[in-house]
Amino acid sequence: MSHLEWAESQLAEIEVMSSMFPSPSEFEITDQLAVAELRDYVAGSATGAPPPSRPHFIIKQKMDISSAKEVDVTLSFRYPCEYPSILPEMAVRCVDLSRAQQVQLQSDLSAFLRGCCRGEVCVLPAVEWVKENGRRYAATGPPGSSAASPPPPEKDPGAVDAFSRLWIYSHHIYNKTKRKSILEWSRELGLSGFSMPGKPGMVCVEGPQAACEEFWSRVKVLTWKKIMIRHREDLPLGGPGAEQQTADSLRKFSGFEEALFDPHGSRGNHMDLGQLFHFLDQRGCCHVFRIFFGIEGR
Template sequence: MEEDEAPCLSNLKRQLEEVEALRSIYSQEGEFQLTSAEKIALQMLQELDDISALELLTISFTISLKETQLFGRPISVAFSFPQGYPEACAAKVTVDCGGITRHWHECLNIGARSVAESMVGEEAVLQVLQKVQDLALELQEAEKCKSSKLSTMEPELQNNVLPSLKRKLMWFHHIKSIEKRKAIKDWGGELKLSGYCKPGFPGVLIFEGEDDNVSEYVKRIQKLHWQAVSVRAEEEEVGSSGRSIDDMRRFQLGIEEVGENGMSQLAGFCRDARLEHLFLSALKIAR
């Protein structure tokens, strides 16, 4: 064996030993899930005296924390071991819990990855899983406290909940019908939305407003007959105490229509409103 191969094989041995330990700990059905490639590799390992044939293997697996849930939703943690793990680099970690908010997802993933990155040189999976379990408990306790405080607040104080503005961009194969164009503008006014519509080929509609009103607007538009329509991008902006939805708007109230050849004009409006990233998503361009 050449000298530069030794660290790679050393890491692989440690990875495989860690996997075997984890499989024994998370032995209930569905708790430990290997990909088919790793299952084959581990079977090969039992039959080989020399594991150098497996040195290019990337080990990936998912652990379902059946005893830990976040607001009644199961948590799973996916791991991938780079060749340098654990001696020279961190394990890659992704935490998933369906149905929770983006903020909670970010808290879980940031916490898990910080532990993984702090443990370079050591096997980290169990510590990462412990961190995820601790965070799930902390998030639930924090949400309970928040709900308890809101329920005991005076009605006028409850109005101080931070405002939230939703934005969406919808993409259409085309918008030609006069009736549909009128409905887009009329419904936008009724629901107190702000934004722009570019009719023609293709059609683009970008708008913002209160969450419930934005959802209702999308439902109404999707019920119309379109050759093709999709929500290409969306985002939520949470304001600070004392601000209103109107303070957070980037566009003037109402849905304004640009010309059928007004794609560059629409891009300019989005750029001026610091929402160019939403416009670029309509062209499937990430920046």
């Protein structure tokens, strides 16, 4: 698909969702400017590359967790530029589920979508799947209970687990508390990669897809001037007919570190981009430099 075809599919799905969920209490577009820029791009009034701002919206629904109880569930979606050729960024929130239950639900949802929706718009199937399967995840008791995790729903035979690498752009990363959280969360979730503080800020995390999605769901809700996933790589793990690759064999980084590249400027908040390019090139990731900065590194 071309950039225009991706944009047309995204805009069409947003319009369908707006019609299906007309109430603001059900459907909320959190960045109207991004949708307006997308509409201008599709209409041809904007030229050049697709708009850098990506549409983000929230769908709120009721989910049955028992024959006598419904709970509120919120699904958050953000379109990467290549959607629907790749899955959207997703997060599922429900105060009646523990964090472990939510992580398991989101992991199984991603596996379901990889098996049945690759290359097709998938927001409505995702909403319906959560409403139909949510009860399985609440069956073990209230948040914080010590009961075992619920058995996962049956997965499509073609669905396989995945490895992800997220490249996150921030307008800047200065705050020491945020920098500490990035280091702690990546290690807690078993992710490798690096964080480059300063202006701009860059974070790369890689590992099991569910862990990467959990990391992103924590980071993005902090207060930022601007933060986004600029690029992502999703790779299948050992499906039928595929090489038996493991998450560790796909890693480009051996651990997670905060990387500094000759800080300079009046506040010491700018990094040497030449050193950054060399750092990425050594790990086979130099293509990301152009994606972030729009120029070839050297």
